[in-house]
């Protein structure tokens with residue numbers, strides 16, 4: 001068992017952390033992706049980290065990819081931007097790389113890896129949230145492909161997307177077995193993307209509805225095969241539940257740096273806060289949550305890299321990291337108290353950003369359900 005990082009991982013992490021601190025913008029309240037900033041993420045290898053080098057990706061494994069997102073999550077205060085990059089890679093580029101036809105990969109992936117195009121994952125619908133077996137979006141077979149009709153209700157990156165990885169049913173009565181995955185290009189006639197909606201956290205990541213009204217999708221834009229949509233989605237969720245959440249490990253590292261510094265600097269009753277055990281106990285609890293969730297995440301990554309995907313380990317990792325990030329952000333507000341509640345220290349933004357992690361990629365309740373099922377309960 002090896003817990004240390006090798007020299008290459010350390011170098012890559014340090015370079016990514018420095019780039020995130022020096023080259024990326026501060027947190028933004030307005031939704032939108034700056035094309036120049038997106039190119040910078042592409043240049044630093046974030047957008048195609050786990051995609052094969054033949055398509056312009058970094059060819060990294062899950063653990064090395066996660067370490068990169070950990071560095072960006074720590075160094076970049078604009079968590080919405082890092083989340084946009086993660087959704088683009090794990091829920092879009094990876095399913096295209098793993099299930100797309102050679103022509104489709106050739107057409108889409110180089111621009112996605114380089115930061116010349118933005119992708120969004122469109123699964124959730126008004127009536128299909130935690131239960132994605134009941135999609136209303138229809139895929140009707142026609143000559144040369146399918147016609148898509150339906151509306152997706154929560155699409156991160158949607159307003160800015162050039163490529164939409166989406167899922168539709170060929171038979172609403174057949175549940176999971178009738179789902180098919182598609183990579184739809186934004187310019188296709190019939191695609192309408194809504195205006196960004198207001199949301200609690202990760203505010204710079206634009207999210208909207210996406211409507212497909214009689215959108216023709218050729219056969220070569222199908223990911224996997226007809227009826228394999230559920231498998232494609234589960235595989236992309238395995239990447240997302242495992243690697244994406246490394247950005248929330250980085251966010252917690254940033255909070256730890258801030259609370260430790262604040263506890264040494266801020267004085268009350270003539271002493272620094274670190275002299276009060278109730279403050280240091282709170283910070284130690286934060287560290288415990290961070291390090292235990294980090295270990296679960298690294299192990300889940302290791303299982304992907306070992307070609308032994310561990311559904312239980314990935315659900316536990318997602319649950320632990322997202323809940324730890326939320327609890328630690330609340331504790332950071334308590335350590336900073338009035339200052340934590342004000343916007344200028346970035347602590348309240350981290351709290352708002354952390355809430356979403358317990359909802360997307362399957363809520364905490366759903367991770368517990370998956371874990372219970374894997375335990376044979």
Ligand SMILES: Cc1cc2nc3c(=O)[nH]c(=O)nc-3n(C[C@H](O)[C@H](O)[C@H](O)COP(=O)(O)OP(=O)(O)OC[C@H]3O[C@@H](n4cnc5c(N)ncnc54)[C@H](O)[C@@H]3O)c2cc1C
Nearest residue numbers: 121122123124129130154155156356359360361362363365
């Ligand atoms: C920040 C953010 C980004 C997102 N980005 C995307 C995106 O890019 N693409 C996309 O397709 N979707 C996206 N979503 C949507 C997200 O995937 C859904 O919100 C999520 O799957 C939950 O679905 P729902 O909101 O309909 O909640 P519901 O399914 O209605 O759940 C409501 C509550 O009931 C609980 N619940 C439901 N079923 C069960 C059950 N069987 N057992 C126990 N409890 C249950 C849930 O845990 C939850 O607490 C995003 C959401 C957020 C917050």
